[in-house]
Amino acid sequence: MLLLSLHAVAQDSVAVDVVDVFRKLILKKNTPAPIVNNKGSFAILPSVGYTPSTGFEFGADISGSEYLGNPESTSLSIFDAYGVLSTNELALIQLSHNIYTARNQYNLVGNWNLGKTVIQDDGIGTGQKNPLTLPLRYTFLKLSEMVYKSILDNFYAGAGLTFNYYKKITQESPAAGQPGVYNELYSQQNGFDTDENIAGGFLLNMQYNSRDQPYRPYKGLYIDVILRTNTHWMGSQKSAMQLKTELRKYWSLSKRNPEHVLAYWIWGSYLLRGQLPYMELPGTGSDTEQRTGRGYTIARFKGPSFFYNELEYRFPISANKLFSGVAFFNLQTASNQQKTKLFQYWEPGAGAGLRILFNKQSRSNLCIDYGIGKNGSKGVFVGLNEVF
Template structure:
C-alpha cells in the first residue's frame, strides 16, 4: 500500500544506543542482550511447550528518527510481529507498528500501518491509522513550481483506512474492499500567501469519506525486507458527500514491486518499484498527489511538487556482506506530478538517486536500520528510519 500519510516517518528502536554501541564495536552477544531488553515475547511459554508455534515479538523502545519533513523526532514506539495459532511456514509474519512521536518542528503524530495475515493467509487485513499535527511546505501547483515560492501551512489530520482482502483464485491473489476516512481541520495558512491567494477547494479543511475496492498480489518471501517475489496493489476509491464527506471525487492508486536475487553466491537483492496515483472530480487540496519523501523519490522533500496525478519509479541494489549485520544500497528513480496524466512529458521528469547504509537489528526477520542520502534536481535530503523504503 502506498503509505504517503506519514509512513515515511515511522521508526522504532533505540537508535541512539544502537549507534553508540556500533561505534564502540559492540559484540554480537551484547547486541542481542540490548535488543532483548526492549523485546517482550507474549507467547514464550506456549512456544516452549509447542515448538511449532511462532515466537511472537512485541518490541517497545524510545524512538529517534529523522526525515526532512520532521527534522529529528523523539518519542516511543512499538512493533508487534506475530502469527495466529495454527499458522505455519506457509503464513508470513503479521506486522503491526505503533509510533508516537514529537518532532523538533513542533509536530506530533500517532501512526500505525498494519499488515495482518490470518491462518494460511486466507485473509489479509491491512491499512493505516494516523492522527497528527503536521506542518507542511507548499510551493504551488504543478511540475514547475519555483523554490522561491516556499511557504508553510499547518493542519490537524485524522486518517482511518482499513482494507479486508480474501484469498481468491490463486495462492498470492487477494480481492477485497475497505473504507477510507481522511479529516483535515484546524488549518493555518500565511495571510496573503500563495495558498491564501489560490484558495484551492478544501484549503481550509475537508473530510473525505469513501468506499474502496482493492486487488492485491503479494508473493514476497518477507514483508519487511523481501529477497524475491512480486507485489502489486490496486485500489479504487469513490468519495461522496452523501456518505458524510465534503467533496465528490474518485482516487485510483497502484503500487508494483519486484524483487530478485541477481547472484547465486550471495544475498544481494535487486528491487524495482513503480507507483501511480490518479484523481478525478472535485477533490479537496488534501487529496492532491505529493511527490517526495523517504519511500520513493528520495532527495525531494515530501510535497515539493504537487498536482492531481503522480507517476514515479525506482530501482535499488541492496548489497549484503557475509558474516556481518552491515549492508549498503544504491538507488535511482524518476517521477513527476501532472494535472492530468495525459500531460506526461519526458522533459519534466524529475531524477532521484542516492546511496545508504544498513544495519540488521533482527536477523530472523531481516529487519534493518537504514540511513539514506537522496539527491534530486537542486535538492538533497537525508533519512534515518527502520525497514526498507519499499
C-alpha cells in the same frame, strides 16, 4: 572497533542484530540469540529519525510480529504502534496492522493516524524552476481499513473504507507582489473550504503478493490496485474517483548471499473524475509510510495525478549481516490544472544509505539515507525498515 568486535561474536554464517550487540556488550553473553522461524517477536524500542520535512524525530515504537498459522503456508503478521514528536512541529500517533490469517485466507490491512504538522509547500505540478515555498500547517486524522480475501495462490480481492480529515489549515502569506497562497487559490477555484478538508469513501482492491517477507524481501512481487470513490455521504466535500496503483518487485542476485537484491518500486495515483481537496492531492511522500521521493521534502511535487518510480540496489557490508547498504535512483512526475500534463516533466532524485539490522527474525532495520534532487534539494532521511 565495533565492527571488529562484532565479527568476533559469530561466524560469517550467523546473523548478528542490535539485540546481539546488547547481549555482547551489556549482558556479556558471547552467543548470539538464535533465529526462531516458527514464532513471533515483540519489541519496544526508542525511535529516533530525521527528514528535511520533519526535522529530528524522537518517540517510541511498539512492534510485534506473529505467524497466525503454519509458517510454511502463512505470511508473517505485523502489528505496530508508533508515537513521535519532532523539532519541526510534527506530533503523530500511528497504529497499523498487516494481518494474515491461517493459510493466508484473509489479509487485513489498516492504518490510523492522528497528529499535526507543517510542510514546505511548493504548489502543484512538476517542471517549476524556482517555485515560491510557503509553510503549510494543519492537524489531521486519517483512517483506513481494508480486507482482502484469497482468490488464488498469492492473489487477493477486497474492499475497504477510508476517511481523512484535515483541520486548522493555515498557510503564511507570500511577500508583497508574489502570487497568492497555494491552498487558498486551489480551494477557491475548486469550491473547497480553505481551512478544513474532508475526504471519505470506499475502496475496491486487487492484490498480488509473492514476497518472501514484508519488512525486507529478498525476492517476490507485490502489486496493489485500488479504485477509490469519494462520496458526499461518507463526508467528502466533493465527489471524486481515483485509480491508485503500486508495484514492488525484488530480484535476489546471489544464491550464496540472497541479501544482494535489486528492488523496483512504482507508486501512482490518477484522478479519473471529480475533484480532490488540496490536502488530498497525491505527491511526494503520499504513500502510507511517507517514504517516496528521497532527495526532496514531503509534498515537494504533487497534483491531481502523480506517478513515482524508484530503483534500488541493496547489498551486505559486514559478514555478520549487522551492516548493509543501498544505492537508489528515483523519478517522479505530477500534473496540474493548467498546462502541465502527467509524464511531461520528470524530477529525479538519487542517493545511498546504510542499514543496521535491528531484529534478524523479522529483518527489521534502521535506515540512514542521504538523498539529493534538483535545484539544490538534499537531505538525510532516517527511518525504520526498508523504504519499500
